[in-house]
Amino acid sequence: MKKLGLFIIAIGFIACQSENKTSNTTDTTSVVTTGDSLTFKYDSVKVYSKTPVSVDKNVTDTSKAVISYPLFNDEKVNQFVETKIKLTADSGKNYKTYNEYATDFIKGYDDFRKSEKDYPQTWFLDINAKVVKQKPGYLSLLNTYVNYSGGAHPNSVFIYLNYNPATHQEILLDSLIQPGSLPKLTAVAEKIFRKNEKLSPTASLKDGYFFDKDTFKLNDNFTITDQGLMFLYNPYEIKAYAYGKTELVIPFSELKEIAKPNSLLSPAN
Template identity: 85%
Template sequence: MKKLGLFVIAIGFMACQSENKSSNTADTANLATSTDSLTFKYDSVKVYSKTPVSINKTVTDTSKAVISYPLFNDEKINQFIESKIKLTADSGKNYKTYNDYASDFIKGYDDFKKSEKDYPQTWFLDIKAKVVTQKPGYLSLLNTYVNYAGGAHPNSIFTYINYNPVTHQEILLDSLIQPGSMIKLTAIAEKIFRKNEKLSATASLKDGYFFEKDTFKLNDNFTITDQGLMFLYNPYEIKAYVYGTTELVIPFSELKEIAKPNSLLSHTN
């Protein structure tokens, strides 16, 4: 099992301003081209609060919201990605644009500071959607959502987005496996999980894990790698926050009787 560490980044801001602009830095501006002629570049929206964190004029820190995302030459793909990114909003609001999303977060901070003038910290929202796999018939992105609005640490959510750029449909797990095979897939995954965690086949999952009713369960947060079908559990999902994310890979060799023929999980694909 591979664990991704979580790092809290202290961000200092030198100016109080609001902006909505494209990002053209060296690590994001390069065009990426795939065999199915899709191209994309990374773009971003950035909104800063005009409310300083301190009445001391020498302290210029303020809150910031940044949303970075790939912009494809196919508008249908862009619309799908935008809809999935905006689902990570925890306000329950229906944002029309990335800028609306970022601006609402900053508005929340500004409204909070009106009643809590002595509050000493800034807030930040950092959302980054990154293309991890791009091939004919399959596009996978990892959407990283980090939100800090007070408290002991930021809230972090890592979500895979799977899409078929040919049919313009989201790829769901049920579309990749044989009907009625979820129980078998779960059993295979549990064996791998217990091996990774150094647990016996009968060891209870109550101690140190958050599985409901002491029963192992797969989630729907997955991607397809060169090694096989990988699931990702977020902080707090099955373990304490300190353990970060948990990855579980099911090799293609274990999916022979489960994968649908000619699917992304089959060896003949």
């Protein structure tokens, strides 16, 4: 399928809200969520540019970078989440910490303003990782990445992270389905996709969709919900920008001959 780097979606704003803070900050919430042996609280890193968007002293808008994430009592889980969040960086740099990631984004803005002093807009980076599912042997998070550094609208991507906190391993799709069953899973998914899109079984995907060779394909962006196995296609991944993201749920009842026995794809688990 066609990919355009970071997929794009309108977020409903194209500039930062007014902020009077202009220094690096780290915020920690007091909310603690528990489940099995894991506990976590949400933490965040915020870095603000000291360069205002306007020379007018009455205008205090400035660029900011915010990274919010769950902080677990298990350091191995934290390392997994942090690594995955930092992989969303489109700079190709290997950041050691969240703060380094956020600081580098602001540095990019400050460097840009040195040569473009009349640039009328702020930049922002907003990364938000949230726990969406927690049960024995399964932790699912949704990492939302939103970036604006000029242009008509922000860049955005939504990525599910799946992890087994007992074995400290990332959960991949292949580990959940029978060997060689991906074609069958894809066929089931395509049937549901066509129904959702109001397409006939033989309608071409050439018009209006971005699948490679006009052939339906599953990606590796999934989570396990109470209803079944859900895949998420990002904006611009398979459809035009205006359609936003696309979610596709395959019910557990359709996975009986596809899922590995006693896997997470069994509703009893």
